Amino acid sequence: MARLVILGGGESGVGTAILGLRKGYEVFVSDKGEIKREYKNVLEHYGIDWEEKNHSKEKILNADVVMKSPGIPDTVSLIVDLVDKGIPVISEIEFASLFTDARIIGITGSNGKTTTTMLTHHILKGDGLNVGMAGNIGDSFAKMVAEKVCECYVLEISSFQLDGIVDFKPHIAILTNITPDHLDRYDYKFENYVASKFRIAKNQTDGDFLIYDADDEVIESWLAKHPVKSIVMPFSIQKELEQGAFLKDNEIVIKINNEIIKMKTSTLALEGKHNLKNTMAASLAAKLVGIRKQTIRDCVANFQGAEHRLEKVLKIQHVQYINDSKATNVNATYFALDSMSAPTVWIVGGVDKGNNYKELMPLVREKVKAIICLGTDNSKIVDAFGNVVDLLVETYAMEEAVKVAYKIAERGDTVLLSPACASFDLFKNYEDRGNQFKEAIKNL
Known part of the structure; x- marks a missing residue:
C-alpha cells in the first residue's frame, strides 16, 4: 500500500486525506500548527492518522508521495529533505487531478480569480451542466473529486498551488492578469512569480485553450518570449481582436471562429472596468465548453458577485x-x-x-x-x-x-x-x- 503524507491539516489537506483514503493509500496528516476542531472531527470520523504542533520526521520521510499545503514554502528544511530523498512533493490540485477525467477550467491571476471562477460556474450551472466549483474557493478540489462525480470543474488556483504541479492540465486555462504579489515567496523576483502563474498552461496541448488579458503588458511580453502550445483566446477592453473578446460600441463582443455573441455592457450585473474583463473571460470559457448564447447573456445579467469583493x-x-x-x-x-x-x-x-x-x-x-x-x-x-x-x-x-x-x-x-x-x-x-x-x- 502506497503511503501518502499530507503536510497541513486545513481544507486542502483534509480533502486530500479523504481522497487518498478512498483510493487505497495509507494516509498520515501532519500539521506544525494546531488543526481546527472541524477538521480533526473529519479526520477522526475517517480513522485517519494525524498529528499537530509537530512534524515527526520518521513518520514523514517514509512517504511514497507528499502533498503539501500551499501555505508551506519550498524552502522549509523538511521539504528540502523530502526532495533530496527523491520523494515527490505535489500540490492538492495535482493529486486530485489524477482521479478525475472531467473537463477542467483552471483560473489564476493576481486579481479577479474569485469573481471569474464564480461567474464561470454560474453560467455553466445555468445551462444545466453538472459542474463543481473548488480550489481556493469553497471545498477543496480533492474533497470534491472524492465525494461526487462532475462533468466539469471550475477551479480557482493560486500560484502556490501551481508550483506543486507535475502533470495537471486544465482544458481551459484563464489568466486574469499579473501584478506583483506574494513576492516574498519568489525571492522578491517578479519574473519568478510570472513564471509560476504561467505554469497553468505548462502541460496544455494544441487541443486546449489559454484565455488571457491582452491589455496586460506582463502577459503579452511573457507570451512573446515563451509561446504556449494551447490555442490562445485573448480579451481586451482597449483594442478590437480577430478572435477572443473585446469591447465595441458599449457591447462586449465574443468572437470564436466565425461565431459571434454580443452583450450590451448596460445589462451586466457586475460594475467597473475590471469586471468587464472578468465577464469576458468567463463568457469565453463558457462558449468554449459549448454553452448556449442566451444562457451566457442571462447569467452575466443575473449574477450576484462575490462576498467581500466590492x-x-x-x-x-x-x-x-x-x-x-x-x-x-x-x-x-x-x-x-x-x-x-x-x-x-x-x-x-x-x-x-x-x-x-x-x-x-x-x-x-x-x-x-x-x-x-x-x-x-x-x-x-x-x-x-x-x-x-x-x-x-x-x-x-x-x-x-x-x-x-x-x-x-x-x-x-x-x-x-x-x-x-x-x-x-x-x-x-x-x-x-x-x-x-x-x-x-x-x-x-
Missing part, C-alpha cells in the same frame, strides 16, 4: 457602504477606486506586502475625500497620502474605523473598505475583516 453592504443616510475586504494588494484596490463614482471615504491598511502606493495617487487625488487607516502600523500610508487628502485618521479597530467614517461621510458619499493589505495584524483573515466591517455598519 460588495454593497448598506445605504445609511444616503451614504453607500462597500465591503472590498478581499482587496489584499494595491492592484485590487486600484480596481475598486477606479470604479467609484461618488466622493469616497477610503478605509485602508493592514499587513503591507511590500506595497508601492504611487500607482494609486491619481485615483486618490480624483476620488478620495478622506482616508481612514486601519492597521497596527500605518506609517507607509500616512507617508504616501498624508499631503494628498484633506483628512487622514489613524484607527486600530474596525468599529472605530466605521464610526469615524460615519462622522466624516456626507450625503451622496461612498465609504469604501479596500485595504490593499493582508489582514493578519487585526483580523483572522480577509473574511473576518469584511464581516466585522458589515457588523459595525449594522451597529451604527
Whole structure:
C-alpha cells in the first residue's frame, strides 16, 4: 500500500486525506500548527492518522508521495529533505487531478480569480451542466473529486498551488492578469512569480485553450518570449481582436471562429472596468465548453458577485457602504477606486506586502475625500497620502474605523473598505475583516 503524507491539516489537506483514503493509500496528516476542531472531527470520523504542533520526521520521510499545503514554502528544511530523498512533493490540485477525467477550467491571476471562477460556474450551472466549483474557493478540489462525480470543474488556483504541479492540465486555462504579489515567496523576483502563474498552461496541448488579458503588458511580453502550445483566446477592453473578446460600441463582443455573441455592457450585473474583463473571460470559457448564447447573456445579467469583493453592504443616510475586504494588494484596490463614482471615504491598511502606493495617487487625488487607516502600523500610508487628502485618521479597530467614517461621510458619499493589505495584524483573515466591517455598519 502506497503511503501518502499530507503536510497541513486545513481544507486542502483534509480533502486530500479523504481522497487518498478512498483510493487505497495509507494516509498520515501532519500539521506544525494546531488543526481546527472541524477538521480533526473529519479526520477522526475517517480513522485517519494525524498529528499537530509537530512534524515527526520518521513518520514523514517514509512517504511514497507528499502533498503539501500551499501555505508551506519550498524552502522549509523538511521539504528540502523530502526532495533530496527523491520523494515527490505535489500540490492538492495535482493529486486530485489524477482521479478525475472531467473537463477542467483552471483560473489564476493576481486579481479577479474569485469573481471569474464564480461567474464561470454560474453560467455553466445555468445551462444545466453538472459542474463543481473548488480550489481556493469553497471545498477543496480533492474533497470534491472524492465525494461526487462532475462533468466539469471550475477551479480557482493560486500560484502556490501551481508550483506543486507535475502533470495537471486544465482544458481551459484563464489568466486574469499579473501584478506583483506574494513576492516574498519568489525571492522578491517578479519574473519568478510570472513564471509560476504561467505554469497553468505548462502541460496544455494544441487541443486546449489559454484565455488571457491582452491589455496586460506582463502577459503579452511573457507570451512573446515563451509561446504556449494551447490555442490562445485573448480579451481586451482597449483594442478590437480577430478572435477572443473585446469591447465595441458599449457591447462586449465574443468572437470564436466565425461565431459571434454580443452583450450590451448596460445589462451586466457586475460594475467597473475590471469586471468587464472578468465577464469576458468567463463568457469565453463558457462558449468554449459549448454553452448556449442566451444562457451566457442571462447569467452575466443575473449574477450576484462575490462576498467581500466590492460588495454593497448598506445605504445609511444616503451614504453607500462597500465591503472590498478581499482587496489584499494595491492592484485590487486600484480596481475598486477606479470604479467609484461618488466622493469616497477610503478605509485602508493592514499587513503591507511590500506595497508601492504611487500607482494609486491619481485615483486618490480624483476620488478620495478622506482616508481612514486601519492597521497596527500605518506609517507607509500616512507617508504616501498624508499631503494628498484633506483628512487622514489613524484607527486600530474596525468599529472605530466605521464610526469615524460615519462622522466624516456626507450625503451622496461612498465609504469604501479596500485595504490593499493582508489582514493578519487585526483580523483572522480577509473574511473576518469584511464581516466585522458589515457588523459595525449594522451597529451604527
